[in-house]
């Protein structure tokens with residue numbers, strides 16, 4: 147795992163300016179990247195205008211215009227449209243030989259290479275939305291042609307949080323299931339804790355403040371400690387106390403098995419997204 151480094155300075159073209167692109171663009175600019183070097187293609191006028199207004203980046207309706215002259219392409223469209231988008235860029239991919247970084251769940255480097263016309267330097271990256279705050283984490287896999295340029299991809303993504311190199315591409319679906327989708331699991335837990343606190347009589351503002359700082363504090367302890375989550379949990383859990391009552395309820399309800407099933411389902415969906423868009 148590499149730590150965050152100073153922002154990337156080479157021109158980069160984002161193809162797709164939706165939620166994840168916005169998090170990455172915002173994170174890069176907050177870390178000092180030059181907005182003029184970030185060219186964004188986004189067909190939805192309102193999204194395009196918001197990106198130009200909020201970040202001062204040049205925006206384009208068509209991917210073909212955004213990638214012109216850019217040596218790094220960040221493909222940030224949905225898996226279901228990736229094939230069509232790559233096809234529309236294939237002639238420029240052959241002419242410009244860019245480093246093509248895809249953040250799409252499931253879509254393989256082999257598919258991307260084929261759709262871009264063959265011989266493409268492809269990196270699969272799986273970031274997550276905390277990138278917006280420089281607090282993301284990204285798994286990265288490079289195909290053979292991109293291996294000499296792996297550091298360039300890692301430098302770009304490390305502007306928005308640490309990166310983890312993945313050598314076995316099949317593991318990218320598990321990365322997606324754990325950290326790509328992971329923020330949603332934490333938000334779901336936050337929703338559930340807040341609702342439960344309110345059910346016990348807390349007002350909404352108090353419940354939210356208690357939940358947010360508890361998640362932040364626990365995550366900060368996990369990051370700063372050499373000790374396992376299980377050890378940190380044990381320190382909160384007084385024998386016969388309140389935590390034990392809650393943890394036993396979670397265990398009896400099958401929380402671990404439920405989490406395992408959820409992550410297996412997300413991993414499997416990644417595989418399906420690849421197969422369905424073949």
Ligand SMILES: NC(=O)C1=CN([C@@H]2O[C@H](COP(=O)(O)OP(=O)(O)OC[C@H]3O[C@@H](n4cnc5c(N)ncnc54)[C@H](O)[C@@H]3O)[C@@H](O)[C@H]2O)C=CC1
Nearest residue numbers: 161162163164165166187222223224225249250251273326
């Ligand atoms: N949202 C997340 O937390 C994460 C998403 N991803 C991946 O990022 C990709 C984008 O996801 P989101 O940002 O959530 O989706 P999104 O739907 O918010 O963004 C995709 C954008 O692509 C645009 N688009 C569609 N056709 C286009 C074209 N031909 N040229 C240029 N832009 C086009 C859409 O208008 C849309 O704004 C997906 O492949 C997803 O798997 C990866 C990691 C995390």
Ligand SMILES: O=C(O)[C@@H]1CCC=N1
Nearest residue numbers: 250251322326327328
């Ligand atoms: O839900 C999805 O498919 C995307 C990939 C990881 C997070 N969002």
